[in-house]
Amino acid sequence: MTTNELVAYAVTAMEDKKGTEISVIDISKVSVVADYFMLVSGTNQKQTQAIADEIEEKLAKHEVFPRQKEGYSGGTWILLDYQDVVIHIFNGEDRRFYNLERIWADGITVDPKTFHISEE
Template sequence: MTMQPRELAEKIAKIADDKKGKDILLLNMEGISYMTDYFVIASASNTTLVRAIADAIEDKLAEQQVFCNHKEGYNDGRWVLMDFGDAVVHVFLEEERNFYNLEQLWADAPSEEFKGTDDGE
């Protein structure tokens, strides 16, 4: 299945949100980075949840024939990076995200907070 970069980024954000990812942000990297069109950044409160979010993203996209080209940091579970070509996913432990601050590093990229479902939690 072929998806447009924006559609892929939104699908990744939705999966992360469904798995209780926090502060999900889409960074439009078109014209800024040759590596990818979108960064999707999400936080989680513990390493188990970081890995669960990464697993869900990989599994749900594989069901649609979209496969991860490269994955780093999974075993440690503090910052999992997943490369899907048109979108690169960063799932952070909250304190790691604050430390590395990709939003500031890529401040030139238009950003958009993902407005997921609010289930009252």
């Protein structure tokens, strides 16, 4: 699976679970940590966990698994590390507080709709 396909599957999963404020930031030219940071907001712990579960399920079908998973039990900021793609699932309050978009402002914000899955 390509990195772009991974992002596309994650966006689909976020949309399927009614995540809001989906953001994709290309950080490949400003960091060696990953190629993309993805952010999405949920309204409560159950929704953020459901978004994380859906992302993991969609990617696991293609034998893609997170290298690391953090914050799931608390559900206010869940991080799924897929090496080239790091996914942040926030509740609204924590997302505004940490404001990762500001921290990674040197990256390029990419419209999530530009990512396509070549096979389904």
